[in-house]
Every structure is written in C-alpha cells, then in structure tokens.
Amino acid sequence: MRFEYQIEAGNFTNAGDASxxxxxxxxxxxxxxxxIKRIVVSMYEGEVNIVAHSNGGKAICDVDTSRVLIQLVDIGPGIPDIEKAMQAGFSTASAKVREMGFGAGMGLQNIKNNSDILNIQSEVGVGTCVEIIVNLPQS
Amino acid sequence: MDSKHFHHALKISEEICIGCSHCMNVCPTEAIRVRNGKAILYENRCVDCGECFKACPVRAIFIDQDDFKRIQSFNYRIALVPAVFFGQFPEEISHSQIYNAILANGFTHIYEVETSVDLLANEVKAYVKSHPESKPLISSFCPAIIRLVQVKFPALTDNIILLKPPLDITALYCRKELTDQGINPAEIGVFYITPCAAKIAAIKSPVGEDYSMITGVINMDTLYNKVYKYIRNDRSTRQPEIPVRPLSRTAQQWTLTHGEANHIPGRSLAIDEIHNVIEFLEKIENDEIGDIDFLELRACDESCAGGVLLSANRFLVAERLRRYTPATDTTAAPEEGINRYKDYLLKRMKIHSINPRSMMKLDENMEEAMRKMDKSSQMLRCLPLTDCGACGSPNCQAFANDIALGEAEIRQCIFIQKNREQTGELSPDESLELLKGIWGSDKFFSNRK
Structure with missing residues (x-):
C-alpha cells in the first residue's frame, strides 16, 4: 500500500503531520x-529536514508485510558532501532553525540508528531523496 | 501479550438511554456507537475516562459501585478517603466534623489516601533518576492515563513508572497496621471513596498487579451526600473533636495538577484533561519532543479535583486544597504513623510491566488489516466528510472503519441514502427503516409518543 504526504518548506508549525x-x-x-516507533522517528527526522532545508517535497510511504519503505523527496539545495552530513553533530542549519530545537546535526544519524537501510541521493542545486527501509519481522 | 478484557465501571443503562449521541461525540477513544436508539460501548476501546458520564443529558451512564451496605459485612471498616473529598465542603465545616460524619455513617477507621505520598515521592524521584533510558517517564498515578497509553500509544507503555499509586500503598499500610494490632485480616474491609470511574476499573481489574488490596469502592458522591446530610442536621458538632494529623504539603497537593511534577527534579511537565494528554503523547510518540524527564498526566481537567464523582466545582476544590495546605512541610518522625512501615512498604512498591493493548488495529493479521484499510479508504471516498454522526458512528473515518470491520453498512450514511433514493436504488420506506435501525423507531414522527 502506498501513501503520499506533501511537506511544505519552512512551515515548522505543521512539521510532523506526515509522520x-x-x-x-x-x-x-x-x-x-x-x-512503529523506529519508523516514525526516522520519518520525522526526514520530514523536518525537508521543512528546514528544502523548497518543499513529499514523503512517499510504501508498506507490505515484509518492510516499510519511505522516500523523502525534496526540491532544494541538495547535500554537497553526504558523508560529512552523516557525521554526528554536523549541521548546516541556520541559527534560527537551531533556536527552534532543530538542526542539532543528529538528524541523519538518528535515521540511521532507527532504520535497517538508509540511502541518500542528492544533487546540489536540484534536490535530495532520502530512502529509509525498516524491515518487519515475519511471523 | 494483550489481555482480552477490561473491567469497566462505566455502564450504560439501556432503559434510560435516549440515543442522543452526546456521549459518542465526546469519547476520546471513539468507543461508543448508536444502534437501535441506544448507545453501545466497544469495551476494549474504553479507558474509563468519564467524558461520556459528564456529557449524558439524562444520566443514563452510571458508575457501578459496591452496595454501601456491604461495608457492614466487616468488623473493621476502613474508609480510604482522598484529599479532594475534603475540598468539596464549605470552609466553615472542619476536618474533624467530616471525620465524625464518616464514622457515623458506619466506618470504624479513616485513612487519607495521600498518607503514603511522602514515601512514594522519594521513590519516584529515585526511579526517574535511575531510568534515563525510558525518558520521558510517565507517572502511574492516573489509571485512565495508563489505559489510554495501553490502547492508543502502545509504544509508550515502557515509559510508565512501575510504582504503585498512593492508593495501593496506603491500602497496604492500613491493612498491615490493623493486622499488626492482632486483627484477623478476614475481618478487615478496605473501601475506597473514589472520585472517578477509572480508579474503580483499576481496582476491579488491576493493570501491572496480581490483585488489589481494596475490598470495595464507594462513589464519592454517595458518601458526600451521606456526610453532608449528617453535618447539615448539625449532628457532627455534638461529637468530640477528632485530632486529625494534617497531610504534608507534598501529600496535600499530590492529586492536583502539578502535584507530582513540582517535586520531580529535571524537566517535568504536568498536563491535565484527556484531549490535552492525547495531543502531547502524539508528539512524544514521534520523538518530536526530547529531553523531558517526567510527565504527570491526568485524564481530568484540574486532575482529581475534576473527578466526575465530585460534587463541588473543580476550581473551588483545587483552591481549597491549596489553601488548607500547611505553610511549612512538617515531616513525621521515623517512628510515627506510616513511617514505621517504611521498609515493609518500600519492598512492595513495584508493579509488573504494563503491556500494550492496541485498539487501533483493523486486524491481527497484517495482510488482512491491509485489505480492511483498502476497503475503509474506498468507503471514505464515498462519504461526505461532514462527521454528522447520523450513521451512528462518531465521524466519517470511524464509520468507514466500522464498515471495513463488518460492523456497519454504507447505506447507514444519510447522504448515501439521499443519493440512492434519487436514483431509485432505495425506496423512502427502506431509507426510513435504516434510520430507525440506528436511532430507534420512537424518534420518528409516526411513532412519537
């Protein structure tokens, strides 16, 4: 099953609605x-990234009985150095964003810790796609 | 993992219920439907918060209590009285007068529930400090909140503090004190004077405990009326003054909003009223709010002062309790009162883990749940999204789920009926019959008495 959520850039009031x-x-x-907790924590981080750093995007969630796949796709500045962005504490967030409690540089790390697979594709000046997979146990 | 049944203290009287749907519309867990002109309860979704009780215009919803006469089956009859009980009475009525009136109504002993708060407060502080991995820790004080977490926020059950609430500790204490005086435990009846339905439910089917130390439950309004009548007849002033040991500052205010949170070091929040709690827990569950140490969560507005079984206005009750609070905290000596049983009680303060009991799932089996969700979304696309409730479900989304679960049919929607009448798929008679099936035939003109 597929679910799609639009994410508005710069609107922190509604950040978290998709998650x-x-x-x-x-x-x-x-x-x-x-x-669920792991999935939602990962997705929320990705959602806030789109709100804080991009010009807008969407979350596409796909569920089957084996796994949950979430693609967070945005149009925006992109990430120049993904490896560096993955490091704990690295942040490009503006002071304003940090004041609101976001942009502590733990976002991508947090996604990594809570998901089974994390793929990031990004093109500078075009946008970013963060792909999160969380496996579901088979009964 | 999930226990199947809950005891519910909230009951709907089919005889009195007029099927007005007020209760259905206020239920925070969407546990009520209207069928055949009567409100029905989905028991596994109900958390005993009491919102429906407050909303019912004809008092068809009642709180099942023990027969007051039952206290007489015991030689030693203990009334476990919460502080809010005293806050209901006008200022000119003394604590001693109220004690006299309670005793005159058949009890032999009175224990104030919050007597154990000072012991507990220290344990809670230590617990919060020693469990940083489960932050934010959620107080186990309010039983409606525990149930709410179990059914609606199952991922947060691990955050609940596994310590007994004051009521259970005081119940242990009073039993111990009396049996130590050589009294046969079988002759002791411990009766809790409850301000709400959730406490009754928690006693009749305890969560995280094997059994309850409490024999029976008396609704607070029942005892209030008996006590007030006695005092109004001016009998209490003729009795000798009873020396009442005042509760400590902490204990006196424990059941009010901020009563717990004020004493827990670190970032502690106090949130009262069930919708406020739900809003906040949604955010906690998403990890949107980090770095909080302790959450005091209460289902009622103004916490226990707003309990549905209180007779006085909740703001006045809270104000009185604050006013009656001693200016300084006098801690009792180690050899006094409950402190003599400190070690005994500390050893028995833990409760078992609290299991999730999610009520949100459409089916146990995920594949089947996905099929039902598909069906539900298809249905929702046909519905008007007016949330009018004419179908007997609280809103269009809940109605769509009810259809997917096989508990309702789409023709119950009044908008669908109008459309089908227009196209000739449904006759006016059939349409009327459908509505009668939901709202009962006596609501329709031809059947009006």
Whole structure:
C-alpha cells in the first residue's frame, strides 16, 4: 500500500503531520509498537529536514508485510558532501532553525540508528531523496 | 501479550438511554456507537475516562459501585478517603466534623489516601533518576492515563513508572497496621471513596498487579451526600473533636495538577484533561519532543479535583486544597504513623510491566488489516466528510472503519441514502427503516409518543 504526504518548506508549525498520519496507519495495520516507533522517528527526522532545508517535497510511504519503505523527496539545495552530513553533530542549519530545537546535526544519524537501510541521493542545486527501509519481522 | 478484557465501571443503562449521541461525540477513544436508539460501548476501546458520564443529558451512564451496605459485612471498616473529598465542603465545616460524619455513617477507621505520598515521592524521584533510558517517564498515578497509553500509544507503555499509586500503598499500610494490632485480616474491609470511574476499573481489574488490596469502592458522591446530610442536621458538632494529623504539603497537593511534577527534579511537565494528554503523547510518540524527564498526566481537567464523582466545582476544590495546605512541610518522625512501615512498604512498591493493548488495529493479521484499510479508504471516498454522526458512528473515518470491520453498512450514511433514493436504488420506506435501525423507531414522527 502506498501513501503520499506533501511537506511544505519552512512551515515548522505543521512539521510532523506526515509522520503522525503515517503512524496512525501503521497502528491500524497492527505493526509492532516498537517498530512503529523506529519508523516514525526516522520519518520525522526526514520530514523536518525537508521543512528546514528544502523548497518543499513529499514523503512517499510504501508498506507490505515484509518492510516499510519511505522516500523523502525534496526540491532544494541538495547535500554537497553526504558523508560529512552523516557525521554526528554536523549541521548546516541556520541559527534560527537551531533556536527552534532543530538542526542539532543528529538528524541523519538518528535515521540511521532507527532504520535497517538508509540511502541518500542528492544533487546540489536540484534536490535530495532520502530512502529509509525498516524491515518487519515475519511471523 | 494483550489481555482480552477490561473491567469497566462505566455502564450504560439501556432503559434510560435516549440515543442522543452526546456521549459518542465526546469519547476520546471513539468507543461508543448508536444502534437501535441506544448507545453501545466497544469495551476494549474504553479507558474509563468519564467524558461520556459528564456529557449524558439524562444520566443514563452510571458508575457501578459496591452496595454501601456491604461495608457492614466487616468488623473493621476502613474508609480510604482522598484529599479532594475534603475540598468539596464549605470552609466553615472542619476536618474533624467530616471525620465524625464518616464514622457515623458506619466506618470504624479513616485513612487519607495521600498518607503514603511522602514515601512514594522519594521513590519516584529515585526511579526517574535511575531510568534515563525510558525518558520521558510517565507517572502511574492516573489509571485512565495508563489505559489510554495501553490502547492508543502502545509504544509508550515502557515509559510508565512501575510504582504503585498512593492508593495501593496506603491500602497496604492500613491493612498491615490493623493486622499488626492482632486483627484477623478476614475481618478487615478496605473501601475506597473514589472520585472517578477509572480508579474503580483499576481496582476491579488491576493493570501491572496480581490483585488489589481494596475490598470495595464507594462513589464519592454517595458518601458526600451521606456526610453532608449528617453535618447539615448539625449532628457532627455534638461529637468530640477528632485530632486529625494534617497531610504534608507534598501529600496535600499530590492529586492536583502539578502535584507530582513540582517535586520531580529535571524537566517535568504536568498536563491535565484527556484531549490535552492525547495531543502531547502524539508528539512524544514521534520523538518530536526530547529531553523531558517526567510527565504527570491526568485524564481530568484540574486532575482529581475534576473527578466526575465530585460534587463541588473543580476550581473551588483545587483552591481549597491549596489553601488548607500547611505553610511549612512538617515531616513525621521515623517512628510515627506510616513511617514505621517504611521498609515493609518500600519492598512492595513495584508493579509488573504494563503491556500494550492496541485498539487501533483493523486486524491481527497484517495482510488482512491491509485489505480492511483498502476497503475503509474506498468507503471514505464515498462519504461526505461532514462527521454528522447520523450513521451512528462518531465521524466519517470511524464509520468507514466500522464498515471495513463488518460492523456497519454504507447505506447507514444519510447522504448515501439521499443519493440512492434519487436514483431509485432505495425506496423512502427502506431509507426510513435504516434510520430507525440506528436511532430507534420512537424518534420518528409516526411513532412519537
């Protein structure tokens, strides 16, 4: 099943709505609560990244019984050095964004820690696609 | 993992219910539907918060309590009375008068529930400090909140502090104190004077404990009326003054909003009223809010002062309790009162883990759940999204899920009915019958009494 959520750039008031919406779906699908937590934490970080750094984007969530795949796609400045961006504490966030409690440079790390697979593709001046996969245990 | 059944103290009287749907519309967990002109409860979704009880215009929703006469089956009859009970009475009525009136109504002993708070407060502080991995820690004080977390925020069950609430500790204490005086435990009846439905439910089916130390539950309004009547008849002033040991500052305010949070070091938040709590827990669950140490969460507005079984206005009750609070905190000596049983109680303060009991799932099996979700989204696309509730479900989304779960049919939607009448798929008679099936036949003109 596929679900799509639009994410508006610069609107911190609504940052988290996509993750909350998808969380509700995962609960209805009886995904294990602890796995939902990992998925939602990862997705929320990605969502906030789009709000804070891009010119807007969307989250495309795909669920089957084996895994959850989330693609966070944005149009924006892109990430020049993905390896550097992955390092804990690295942040390009402006002072304004940091003041709001975002941009501590832990975002991508946090996604990595909570997901099974993390792929980042980015083109400077074009945009970024963060792909998150969380596997679901097979009964 | 999930326990199947909950005891519910909230009951709907089919006889009195007029099927008005007020309760359905206020239920924070969407646990109520209207069928055949009566409200029905999905028991596994109900958290006993009492919102429906407050909303019911005809008092068809009641809180099931023990028969007051039951106290007489015990030789030693303990009333476990919460501080908010005293906050209901006008200022000119003394604590001693209220004690006298409670005793005159058949109890032999009175223990104030918050007696154990000072012991507990220290344990909570230590617990918060020693469990940084489960932050933010959620207080186990309010039983409606524990149930809410179990059914709606299952991922947060690990955050609940596994310590008994004051009620259970004080129940242990009073039993111990009496049995140590040589009294046969079988002759002791411990009756809790409850301000809300959730406490009753927690006693009748304890979460995280094997059994409850409490024999029975008396609704606070029942005892309030008995006590107030006694005092109004001016009988209490003729009794000798009873020396009442005041609660400590901490204990006196523990059940009010901020009562716990004020004492927990670090970042502690106090949130009352169930919708506020839900809003906040949504954010906690997404990890949107980090770095909070402790959450005091209460289902009622103004916490226990706003309990549905209180007779006085919640703001006045809270104000009185604050006013009755001693200016300085006098801690009792180690050899006094509950402190004599400190070690005994500390050893028994833990509760077992609290399991998730998600009510959100459409099916146990994920594939089946996905099929149902598909069906639900298809249905939702046909619905008007007015959330009018005429179908007997609280909103269009809940109705779509009810259809997917086989508990409703799309023809119950009044907008669908109009469309189908227009196209001739449904006759006016069939349409009327459908509505009667939801709202009962006595609501329609031809059947009006």
């Amino acid at each position: 909350s919406g998808f969380k509700k779906i995962l609960k209805q699908l009886n995904v294990d609560p602890q796995i």
